[in-house]
Amino acid sequence: MRRVAVVGAGMTAFGEHFGLGIKELLPMAVSEMAAHVDKGLNRDDIQAAWFGELTTSDGFPTGILADTCGLLDIPVTRVENACATGNDAVRNATYAVASGAFDVVLVVGADKVRESSARSTFWEWAGLTRDMAWDYPLGLVAPANFALHVARYLHESPATKEHLAMVAVKNHKHALPNPKAQLRYEITVEQALNAPVVVAPFNLYDCTPQSDGAAALLLVSEDVVERYTDRPVWVRGVGLGLDRVMHQHKKDMTTFPPTVKASKAAYAMAGIGPEDIDVAEVHDCFTGVELISYEDLGFAEKFGAYKLIENGVTSIGGAKPVNPSGGLKAKGHPPGATGVAQCVELFEQLRGEAANQVDGARTALAHNIGGPTAVSAVTILSSQRG
Numbered sequence: 001m002r003r004v005a006v007v008g009a010g011m012t013a014f015g016e017h018f019g020l021g022i023k024e025l026l027p028m029a030v031s032e033m034a035a036h037v038d039k040g041l042n043r044d045d046i047q048a049a050w051f052g053e054l055t056t057s058d059g060f061p062t063g064i065l066a067d068t069c070g071l072l073d074i075p076v077t078r079v080e081n082a083c084a085t086g087n088d089a090v091r092n093a094t095y096a097v098a099s100g101a102f103d104v105v106l107v108v109g110a111d112k113v114r115e116s117s118a119r120s121t122f123w124e125w126a127g128l129t130r131d132m133a134w135d136y137p138l139g140l141v142a143p144a145n146f147a148l149h150v151a152r153y154l155h156e157s158p159a160t161k162e163h164l165a166m167v168a169v170k171n172h173k174h175a176l177p178n179p180k181a182q183l184r185y186e187i188t189v190e191q192a193l194n195a196p197v198v199v200a201p202f203n204l205y206d207c208t209p210q211s212d213g214a215a216a217l218l219l220v221s222e223d224v225v226e227r228y229t230d231r232p233v234w235v236r237g238v239g240l241g242l243d244r245v246m247h248q249h250k251k252d253m254t255t256f257p258p259t260v261k262a263s264k265a266a267y268a269m270a271g272i273g274p275e276d277i278d279v280a281e282v283h284d285c286f287t288g289v290e291l292i293s294y295e296d297l298g299f300a301e302k303f304g305a306y307k308l309i310e311n312g313v314t315s316i317g318g319a320k321p322v323n324p325s326g327g328l329k330a331k332g333h334p335p336g337a338t339g340v341a342q343c344v345e346l347f348e349q350l351r352g353e354a355a356n357q358v359d360g361a362r363t364a365l366a367h368n369i370g371g372p373t374a375v376s377a378v379t380i381l382s383s384q385r386g
């Protein structure tokens with residue numbers, strides 16, 4: 001397979017874009033990406049596109065992307081894989097370039113959660129991302145679903161609700177310098193612990209907000225990379241993992257097997273291990289999910305995640321910073337765009353251009369989980385060609 005590089009990356013701000021639908025957000029993200037291609041991008045060079053989109057009700061997604069971004073003469077594929085959609089779109093596009101089928105492709109992710117135009121966005125979203133026969137009718141909306149896992153995790157591990165609050169404090173702090181982040185203010189552990197309960201053990205600051213936004217990446221083959229930049233970021237590994245959907249069939253609530261499977265596949269493809277990751281964007285839809293994911297990604301031993309957050313290991317300045325963008329918690333979470341935006345952040349980190357720069361970052365990992373816990377996608381990026 002050929003090597004694949006990211007040569008351009010851009011995104012809209014995440015947050016509430018009242019009055020703007022994906023018809024407006026998509027071209028904004030694609031133009032922002034094109035502006036970051038060092039040697040310029042002729043739009044006619046783009047040979048195919050993958051579009052990650054999950055919740056929007058603005059109409060036929062691939063047609064809207066083709067229409068609004070002038071991509072009418074190329075194949076455009078919609079990717080929908082619950083909240084793992086963004087990194088799964090990156091994975092599919094990577095294979096298409098690595099295989100030799102295309103040299104220059106676009107990956108776009110977008111979602112419009114805050115304002116629904118046509119039908120019930122939330123109902124559509126629920127129908128696409130969970131078991132609708134048992135779990136959802138019994139009340140397992142996303143926060144309740146992850147709360148079952150994290151409650152069990154807190155019961156079995158030394159981690160406490162204070163450690164959940166520390167994750168929220170860290171990610172809010174990280175978002176401060178990020179102009180694209182939705183919630184740019186600091187909070188304290190006390191504020192997090194005393195905030196209104198959403199569903200035990202989650203309070204308000206344990207939850208990602210609902211967000212609108214779009215993000216875009218340009219992927220090219222090693223054969224043409226020099227046309228676009230002299231400082232590419234290489235896609236070194238991609239992986240996808242699945243698990244059972246229904247909760248009564250999950251054997252162990254304190255781990256997410258899809259993340260273990262997806263990260264193993266991505267590490268194997270990259271020929272590296274978790275110890276080689278300098279910076280990561282981890283799917284912190286709820287604070288405890290970030291902690292469990294430290295273990296599933298191999299950053300911490302089983303039930304040892306609390307030590308990383310307690311000792312500042314995953315803060316900027318620590319040995320393995322996680323979510324320097326602010327994460328889903330404070331940067332925001334438009335599901336289809338989230339994984340693509342994680343790669344936008346890591347592209348900037350690996351080129352030394354991030355708003356909240358991790359010094360000397362060379363290799364990075366992006367992680368999504370969804371469905372609600374039945375699918376994960378992982379992407380490994382590096383400034384080193386490998």
Ligand SMILES: CC(=O)SCCNC(=O)CCNC(=O)[C@H](O)C(C)(C)COP(=O)(O)OP(=O)(O)OC[C@H]1O[C@@H](n2cnc3c(N)ncnc32)[C@H](O)[C@@H]1OP(=O)(O)O
Binds near residue numbers: 142204369370371
């Ligand atoms: C696999 C996965 O990724 S699953 C994850 C899928 N995503 C989700 O489930 C989203 C979870 N979050 C939510 O549903 C909502 O943010 C909730 C339930 C936590 C809060 O919703 P609401 O109480 O309706 O908040 P609402 O939108 O009315 O906003 C009220 C205020 O709270 C703030 N707010 C809302 N959510 C959050 C949050 N998560 N953290 C901090 N502040 C928040 C808003 O900015 C607003 O502030 P303002 O009054 O200063 O403008």
